[in-house]
Amino acid sequence: MPSSRRRRFGDSELRFADVFGTESSGSLSQVLRRAEEEPVDEDQEEYVLFGTLQGSVVGLRYYTGVVNKGEMVSLVREPHNPYDRNAVMVANVYGSQVGHIRRQLAAPMAYIMDNNLAKVEGVVVYRTNNQFTMPVHLSFWGKEENRLAIVNELSSHGFKLALGSKGGQGTSRGGATLERFWTVSRRTTAVPLTPEQLKNAFDKLFDDLMEDKTREMEAAEAVCTALLPHQKQALAWMALRENSDELPPFWEQQNNLYFNVLTSFAVKERPDKVLGGILADDMGLGKTLTTIALILTNFHNGKPLPLQGCAGSAKTKVSSEPAKTDGLRSGSHFAEEKPQGAASSSQCKRHLDASNVIVISDSEDAGEGVAPKKKGSAMLSEDSDFAAALGGVLQVPSSQKKKACKKREDCDEMQGGTGTSAGPRATLIVCPLSVLSNWLDQFEQHVCADVNVHVYYGSNRIRNPRFLAKQDVVLTTYNILSTDYTDKRCRPLQEVSWLRVVLDEGHVVRNPAALQSKAVLGLRAERRWVLSGTPIQNSLKDLWMLISFLRLKPFDTREWWNRVIQRPVTLGDETGLQNLQTLVKGITLRRTKSSRVGGRLLVELPQKQVFVEHITLTKDERQQYKKLKKDSRAIVKRYFREGTVMTNYADILAMLVRLRQLCCHPQLLGSSGTSDAGLVGTTENVSTPDELRQHLVEKITLVLSSGSDEECPVCLESLRQPVMTHCAHVYCKPCICEVIRSEKENAKCPLCRAQINISELVEYPGEQENLDMSQDKDKCLSSSKVDALMIHLLQLRTQDPSIKSLVVSQFTKFLSLLEVPLREHGFNFTRLDGSMSQKSRVEAIQAFQDSAQGSPSVMLLSLKAGGVGLNLTAASRVFLMDPAWNPAAEDQCIDRCHRLGQQSDVMVTKFIVKDSIEENMVKIQRKKQELVKKAFGAKNAEERKQSRIQDIRALMEL
DNA sequence: ACCGCCGGGTGCC
């Protein structure tokens, strides 16, 4: 850049230098991403193509960005440009500025873009040999209602939109006249698909993902559980993905350039490798074990993790912050109860005996760099630390031990000392709290070497990045990750350079606006993995987060994802679908329980049978139910009449809860349950702020104490840290706080648009065990449902006392009520619910899984307690006491025992009260399941609201 | 830019 020009255009040059200068690529992505964080980034699914326009890009000679024929460009408004506040900048896929839109056209475009009337997308369809300007093909996308405004604005500046032909194409060809300039080979023309075809295509997305992924790999010696064949395949594939030198999907090498087939973008530098991917195996196929095996086996180029091992210990060493009793002390009890090396050294020996003891001789004379002859030996010989790790057990000559110890100590002085190189060592695993203990269990169970697993959790967690980097594995939760992220001053997880980051249940991260998403995207790592049985939860949009996390350029920027993948696919473009499949295929391994390898089932599970048992209420129960239903209906009817269903949503939910409770047991309603007072009052007769607050606390307690699986209207997930607004709507605390923060003083409730602010939010006081319960013990009445359950349990005990059962309810209070008859009949039982500490959970699970005589035969389980990873295979009977809103939650619950390791056939009994709200719920469940099958996502806020209202009608039979 | 536009030089053909 000549200095005269720099002076001349000083202001703007400088600013661009700031934005683009520091990094060679990706900076614009950040700018774009920042822009997209603003609320204007609505569902583009409703967008239609208004038309196209030929424009020109000027000022090419001032910028370095290049564009090839057919390449897509992005258009970015530059409201602060000193020469023209209408300026529209043009940038290529990698974010380098190419030029500006000519000012005459920039004027109407600025208006359109600033008022969010349309999204304008550019493609440089052909190039002239003009070095100063180039033509750009602009397509205008937006909501139908804005069409007129756009057409008017353009025509007032003398521009006219040409009708867009064959819309949809991400690599938009726009006007038919331009078709001939399109040279990149695209064989198929866009043929819209029917929803049915689309759905099938989505299923197919994961088909054929097995091919050439059947090679097996043995796990490192430190893994002492024998992997099943399909797990060895997954391990081989994962290691391959981590050591891969391949170009990411859609990149091809052409001469000395790297060319992106989809965006036509070419760069000299090789695009960053995408190390990692999505392990999308079905639940129960052992994603956790496979990942543990990966961590231990593939530290560097297929070599195992070098383990320190000075002492004679050979077990997973779990550490967490010292003593602190705030809720959860994951893992610490392992250390307390089983001092290092004591418990499992026998396990280790067993393992070593069974595998190869040649280890030592090999490791001594193999020297450096000898090609591996057999599994294990080479890994050991090439890494003295690892040999030393085993040495503790195998009695390596003491000189070698000492040497290894010394080395380890030295390494500890360096940040993230690895024992072999200066590169990062630690793997960060982020998981939902519910499966955290499962990870610890699995490390404990499957690893027999000295692996440092540090639990980063609890208020006294060690916020020291240097310390964290030195661990082998750091386990934390999404919650901690996002909480830390809000503290700008101390974000240890963000500071560490991880060898590997694993997102367990990765689909929980799907809303790009959520804090946890930002935190996840900010993590630094060489390799990235997403574990999820259901990578696409609701819609294709969900996948973007994951792709973005994996940094699959250029799709980690929302614009390119939308243009090239999401919109073409949702518009039914077959090419778009093919592209999506190629993309997913390249980075995903998915097998289901019914997948077959070489004609054989991947995993043979015992049978599962589901029975529905209809319960008839007693005369008394029926009468009570009828009365409550009549009163509730009257109130809901009134809301419908007044059109205030949404504003009184919490009240309605509370009434529904009461009806459901009554189906289970009258005592669930509590003291107020028997009279009209039990119905929720309106806020009208509440005057003081204190009263209002108290009132809201009662409401939120009523709505949530039941375990009703309400979703947060912002993140669409199950509620996390639920809070209630003054207008009585429930959200995740972080979600609604984020809304309030971004909207400042004018924050409105997303559901009813009432004014809200942070100080007025009412927190959910949590599950309180009803105290009168214990006093009522003796006069505890039974109920039809309780009786039905007891008949089953007693029968089972006579039939075969070793059979274990899960008794599941959403109402923890109901579980407490059930304890009474269980005790009366001398059942030994355990209990697992959300209010329990991590420690007592683990104890409950262990006790239940124990097969010894006299071990508990029943587990009282709250539906949402314990996450997906929970392993309750000791049970072969499941009693679902009450239907859930979300049928998937029930299935998940059943799968906790119907999974790998289950020895017997599983029988599930669902109790449904005849002629009650429960039957209506089942109907809705069924309908929803069909909907999920048919329409793929595509539900916007309004549709969701409508469907909720419809649900209420159906439930109340209105 | 093999353009458009601006402004200075110039002035029959």
Add this chain to the structure above:
DNA sequence: ACCGCCGGGTGCC
């Protein structure tokens, strides 16, 4: 000479 025409300088926003 308050025009036309010529040719050099110049050029995104």
